[in-house]
Amino acid sequence: MSMFPEAVIIREVGPRDGLQNESKILPTEDKVAWIDLLSGAGLSYIEVSSFVNPRWIPPLADASEVFRNIRRVNEITYAALVPNSSGLERALAADVDEVVLFLSASESHNRKNLNRSIVESLHDCREVSHHALAAGLPVRAYISTTFGCPYEGRVPVDISLSIAETLLEAGIYEISFADTIGVANPLQVSQFLDRALDVVGQDSMALHFHDTRGTGLANVLTGLEYGVFKFDSAVGGLGGCPYAPGAAGNIATEDLLYMLHGMDIHTGINYDRLMDSAVFIRDQYNERHLPSHALQAT
Amino acid sequence: MSMFPEAVIIREVGPRDGLQNESKILPTEDKVAWIDLLSGAGLSYIEVSSFVNPRWIPPLADASEVFRNIRRVNEITYAALVPNSSGLERALAADVDEVVLFLSASESHNRKNLNRSIVESLHDCREVSHHALAAGLPVRAYISTTFGCPYEGRVPVDISLSIAETLLEAGIYEISFADTIGVANPLQVSQFLDRALDVVGQDSMALHFHDTRGTGLANVLTGLEYGVFKFDSAVGGLGGCPYAPGAAGNIATEDLLYMLHGMDIHTGINYDRLMDSAVFIRDQYNERHLPSHALQAT
Numbered sequence: 001m002s003m004f005p006e007a008v009i010i011r012e013v014g015p016r017d018g019l020q021n022e023s024k025i026l027p028t029e030d031k032v033a034w035i036d037l038l039s040g041a042g043l044s045y046i047e048v049s050s051f052v053n054p055r056w057i058p059p060l061a062d063a064s065e066v067f068r069n070i071r072r073v074n075e076i077t078y079a080a081l082v083p084n085s086s087g088l089e090r091a092l093a094a095d096v097d098e099v100v101l102f103l104s105a106s107e108s109h110n111r112k113n114l115n116r117s118i119v120e121s122l123h124d125c126r127e128v129s130h131h132a133l134a135a136g137l138p139v140r141a142y143i144s145t146t147f148g149c150p151y152e153g154r155v156p157v158d159i160s161l162s163i164a165e166t167l168l169e170a171g172i173y174e175i176s177f178a179d180t181i182g183v184a185n186p187l188q189v190s191q192f193l194d195r196a197l198d199v200v201g202q203d204s205m206a207l208h209f210h211d212t213r214g215t216g217l218a219n220v221l222t223g224l225e226y227g228v229f230k231f232d233s234a235v236g237g238l239g240g241c242p243y244a245p246g247a248a249g250n251i252a253t254e255d256l257l258y259m260l261h262g263m264d265i266h267t268g269i270n271y272d273r274l275m276d277s278a279v280f281i282r283d284q285y286n287e288r289h290l291p292s293h294a295l296q297a298t
Numbered sequence: 299m300s301m302f303p304e305a306v307i308i309r310e311v312g313p314r315d316g317l318q319n320e321s322k323i324l325p326t327e328d329k330v331a332w333i334d335l336l337s338g339a340g341l342s343y344i345e346v347s348s349f350v351n352p353r354w355i356p357p358l359a360d361a362s363e364v365f366r367n368i369r370r371v372n373e374i375t376y377a378a379l380v381p382n383s384s385g386l387e388r389a390l391a392a393d394v395d396e397v398v399l400f401l402s403a404s405e406s407h408n409r410k411n412l413n414r415s416i417v418e419s420l421h422d423c424r425e426v427s428h429h430a431l432a433a434g435l436p437v438r439a440y441i442s443t444t445f446g447c448p449y450e451g452r453v454p455v456d457i458s459l460s461i462a463e464t465l466l467e468a469g470i471y472e473i474s475f476a477d478t479i480g481v482a483n484p485l486q487v488s489q490f491l492d493r494a495l496d497v498v499g500q501d502s503m504a505l506h507f508h509d510t511r512g513t514g515l516a517n518v519l520t521g522l523e524y525g526v527f528k529f530d531s532a533v534g535g536l537g538g539c540p541y542a543p544g545a546a547g548n549i550a551t552e553d554l555l556y557m558l559h560g561m562d563i564h565t566g567i568n569y570d571r572l573m574d575s576a577v578f579i580r581d582q583y584n585e586r587h588l589p590s591h592a593l594q595a596t
Contacts, residue, residue, distance in 0.1 A: 185560030214553035214591035218515040255512035262483030293512035
């Protein structure tokens with residue numbers, strides 16, 4: 001019926017979005033071992049860590065050390081979240097391949113998460129991206145709460161798109177529109193894309209879904225039907241947001257792969273090796289039930 | 299983009315498909331209390347139990363007693379699974395509103411599940427439906443393993459459709475094509491419907507997905523895009539199949555509702571009251587992690 005993209009690019013966000021919300025802090029050597037497993041699975045993109053102030057997100061305080069110790073594969077982009085100029089300095093020192101910025105589409109979530117207004121955050125994003133681009137690094141950005149805010153509910157599409165336009169003008173090459181709290185449904189995604197693709201073409205568009213209410217892959221399917229070919233996911237279905245109550249994990253990379261490969265959509269990722277990395281991380285969190293479906297089906 | 303049905307009919311299969319695979323046997327009075335809660339939530343159809351030989355499925359051995367004790371609402375269809383003529387006798391004695399037959403699209407699963415060949419099962423189905431129709435009861439049927447068999451893998455669409463034709467000719471009004479082990483993906487569902495809707499029109503078509511690999515609601519979405527408007531689901535995401543290793547639960551009714559209502563598709567079901575019934579059944583299985591997403595998000 002619909003035409004789907006022939007290939008999809010997966011942005012693996014488990015080591016950052018996945019681990020940042022876990023109460024158990026993973027030892028650095030386990031993170032490094034896990035990321036090396038992810039590299040071996042054929043992923044082309046891994047969001048390795050975050051250079052936010054370690055006091056904010058203690059589970060990712062070892063970002064520099066993780067970057068120093070992972071075994072880098074040439075073809076893989078090892079990216080890092082960066083909140084501001086001092087974060088960028090640390091990121092540059094760690095020799096990251098790509099800088100990822102973030103802000104929210106809703107004022108209250110942005111204030112909780114970044115302690116400033118959206119306009120102030122946009123100013124910061126422009127400044128940081130300017131320096132990152134000057135240093136030769138590509139810059140990507142998240143717009144959190146695009147599909148709903150834990151404090152404000154539905155967020156007007158106009159706001160996300162206006163933020164996106166500003167970011168693209170600043171030279172940011174890709175915007176990941178995030179359903180931070182996992183409330184989106186396929187009709188909403190469809191209505192969003194009806195408008196968003198006029199502002200942000202497929203090449204600059206990524207979608208970031210959480211599977212909080214079981215609609216994660218249905219939302220991806222809607223994206224595919226619109227020709228979107230870049231999706232964020234986290235091995236194990238890890239993740240959430242410390243400032244978004246009730247947010248469950250990202251869609252699990254292995255679930256996404258299962259669906260895409262079953263639909264004859266190419267990803268370049270080896271499913272079995274990716275599952276090995278999922279089993280590895282499950283074993284680190286053996287007291288917590290990870291939301292990945294594929295992990296439970298094996 | 300796509301046109302979705304304005305309204306969807308949900309076949310609640312939790313009390314039968316959900317409970318039959320649980321190792322903990324729910325006391326009859328708890329089943330009755332649960333089904334009464336389901337009736338109060340606005341469901342129009344509840345598959346209450348199964349009149350298979352109690353030795354096969356001990357958790358449902360009390361089918362007659364459950365039917366005797368539930369508080370029936372006039373507009374609701376209280377259906378029961380029936381494997382053969384002696385099961386039908388018990389079902390008629392229990393005054394069921396509708397008879398549900400079942401067989402598999404794959405020979406080996408049918409033998410494991412029913413101890414006979416598909417052709418023998420088709421003969422039984424015709425015989426039982428003949429008697430049920432003569433007694434004035436509508437008859438529905440499952441074709442299990444339509445989208446995959448734990449022993450044979452992919453099952454040719456032709457086989458399911460040939461079985462469906464025979465069942466429709468026997469006066470069965472609705473066929474539920476079941477992804478018993480939860481392997482289907484949206485492309486497969488789309489390819490199935492491309493052919494199946496010529497044989498089984500929307501009015502006689504139901505889809506029955508399990509969420510074993512996270513694709514449950516994505517598969518539903520594909521069905522909706524084809525105008526399918528009848529779906530099976532189980533509150534709590536309970537369920538599975540005792541003869542299908544690795545089969546996880548049905549799609550959770552509350553997850554399905556969340557998606558449908560979010561898409562402005564009418565179901566007649568009260569989400570909050572349905573969630574109450576989900577919380578009730580979760581409390582009965584408090585040591586087992588139910589797969590429902592919505593239950594974890596609340």
